[in-house]
Amino acid sequence: MRLVGTLNKQSFVVHPCESITHREYKCLDNISIEGRITQEGLVGIWKDSVVENSSFNLKPVPWTEGTLTxxxxxxxxxxxxxxxxxxxxxxxxxxTVDYECNGTIKNLSFxxxxxNLNETIRRDWELGTSGGSIRYALARQKYFNFLSAGIAPDVFENEQKNFRYYYKISxxxxxQVIQRYFKLWAHQSLGNFETYTQFWDEYVRALSQLTKHYQSTFHFSKEKxxxxxxxxxxxxxLDAAGSTDGENQDISYLDKRIIASKALTEELVQVFKNAPQELLDQGLKTAILHQKSIDYLQALLDAGARIDVGNESALFFALKQPSVVTLLLSKQPNVNYENSxxxxxxxxxxxxxxxxxxxLLLKNNADVNHRYISREKLDQSDYKVGVGFIRIDRPLRTPLMHAAQHSDVKMMKLLIDHGADITAQDENKATIADxxxxxxxxxxLEFAHSLGVNENPNVSYQE
Incomplete structure (x- = not known):
């Protein structure tokens, strides 16, 4: 049997034909199939001499040949x-999926x-937690979701609302749990806090732009x-901020008081004096991140907050605030305090x-030739590669190497004037030129060459 009729992108009308001879067909006038093509497939009516009107809905399988275009x-x-x-x-x-398909939100300029922030934050969570080939699978699923959100936002909405989360919570x-967890992460370092702040600023901006995009592209109401x-x-x-493994983690009550307070009060000073040591130590870092006044920070120090504690000391948190750096240095902390x-x-x-x-740091005895820890020491720590949350591609890096990579010639000269070793190599034998x-x-690189330092031909540099 064959079908003849008309077909376009919106509708179809066809008639079955029976074979009379090997090459000739007679179309059956008493049978017809007509309908329309929808986003869900073929919807129509079958008419014949027995069943006058029988509706049908055929869902296509558009990826049967292993390709989704x-x-x-x-x-x-x-x-x-x-x-x-x-x-x-x-x-x-x-x-095989066309992840770059026109319509994906991944390619919307705004x-x-x-x-990019999503990827940056997610990489921090993934180090040592989900590695190897599973990252590729997670990326494919995310890019597919971006296609769904851009091409069929109503379907994406339904799928997300019905997604079952762990731990029997809505x-x-x-x-809300992940927001608290994300906020806790933000207060663990200056870099985390800056990324966290930028993320939420961008979140608000992108939310507004995406709303307008849906209005103009799909003609949805503003509310929808x-x-x-x-x-x-x-x-x-949620994709960026990771998972808490069911634990409801949050910043402390003291951090919340510090963040919410607008000024130092006698009542708050008493809270500082009664706070447990660990909370007081973190409270100093939180106050620095939220740019509290020098008097405010001094009150925390007077209450017993320590500078040289944690993965990174309070001095790390203060590096973008000169007056706070000066205050902390006046307390004679360990300027060579190192992180993990x-x-x-x-x-x-x-x-x-x-x-x-x-x-300023060099004048306060910062070690100009301090090094990252060795790979052997890292493997013996709680943060060894592939298990913890720290990965070092260049063990035994020096400040001068860091300047060659991230700063300028003026910075390199400053370090050299304070005794930086220009001949040092990291654990992979990479030089400042590398x-x-x-x-x-x-x-x-030209400056390194002028010092007589060349690239190591056996080093393939990749951060």
């Missing part, structure tokens, strides 16, 4: 994005910054567009390209 996604979005697709669990996927409760955009942004947040992989405040100041701060070349710092 952009055209298929746009033509049958409610089929494609409602389906449970096998995108693979490792490096390879049994289904989403670039928030998605989606809203899960979001806002709802869809909010669901997308919540997904991006041997990084001191001097390395951060160099990366900030802050010559004044670097000179560091400059690896980060495309041409002037730094």
């Amino acid at each position: 952009c055209e298929m996604m746009h033509q049958f979005p409610k089929v494609v994005f409602h389906a449970t697709l096998n995108l693979g669990t490792g490096y390879l996927s049994p289904l 989403m670039k910054t928030i998605l 989606r809203d409760e899960h979001i 567009s806002e709802a869809y955009a909010k669901t997308v942004m919540q997904y991006i947040f 992989f041997g990084k001191t405040t001097l390395f951060y100041a160099i990366a900030f390209n802050d010559h004044v701060l670097v000179e 560091y400059a070349k690896g980060n495309n710092k041409k002037e730094n």
Whole structure:
């Protein structure tokens, strides 16, 4: 049997034909199939002499040949994005998907910054927790969700609302748990806090832009567009902020008091004096991050808050605030206090390209030849590669190497004037020239050459 009739992108009318001879067919006038093509498939009516009107709904399987094209996604979005697709669990996927399909939110210009921050934060969570080929599988699923959010936001909304979260809590409760967890993470370092602040600023901006995008592209109402955009942004947040493994982690009551307070009061000073030592120590760091006054910080110090505690000391948290650095240095802290992989405040100041701060630290006895810890020492620590949360590609790095990679010639000269070893090599035998070349710092590389330091031909530099 064959079918003849008309077919376009919206509707179809066909008539079955029976074979009379090998080459001739007679179409059956008493049988017809007509209907329309929808996002969910073929919907229509079958008419014949026995059954006058019989409705049908045929759902296509647009990836039967192992390929899911952009055209298929746009033509049958409610089929494609409602389906449970096998995108693979490792490096390879049994289904070839056009992840760059026109419409994905991944390629919207106003989403670039928030998605870059998503990747930055997620990499921090993933180090040592989910490695190897599973990262590729997670990335494919995320990119597929970005397609769904851009092409079929109503389907994406439904799928997210019905997603089952662990620990028998609702989606809203899960979001609140992760928000607290994310805030706790933010207060663990200056870099975390700056990333956290930038993320939420971008979140608000992108939410507004995505709402307008849904209004103009799909002609949804403002209310519906806002709802869809909010669901997308919540997904991006959850993907970035990781998981708490069911633990309801949060900043302390003292941190909350410090953040909420607008000024130092006698009542707050008494709270400081009665606070447990561990909370008081973190409270000093939290107060620094939230740019409390010098008098406020002094009250915490007078109450017994310690500077040299934690993965990074309070001095690390103060590096963007000169007056606070001066205050803390007046207390004679360990200026060479190092974090889990041997990084001191001097390395951060160099990366900030802050010559004044670097000179101040050096005048306060910062070790100009301090090194990251060795790979052997890292492997023996709680943060060994592949298990903990720290990964070092360049063990035994020095401040001068850091300057060659991240700063300028002026910074390199400053370090050398204070005794930096120009001939030092890291554990992979990389020189300052390798560091400059690896980060495309041409002037730094020329300066290294002028000092008689060349690249090591056996080193392939990659951060």
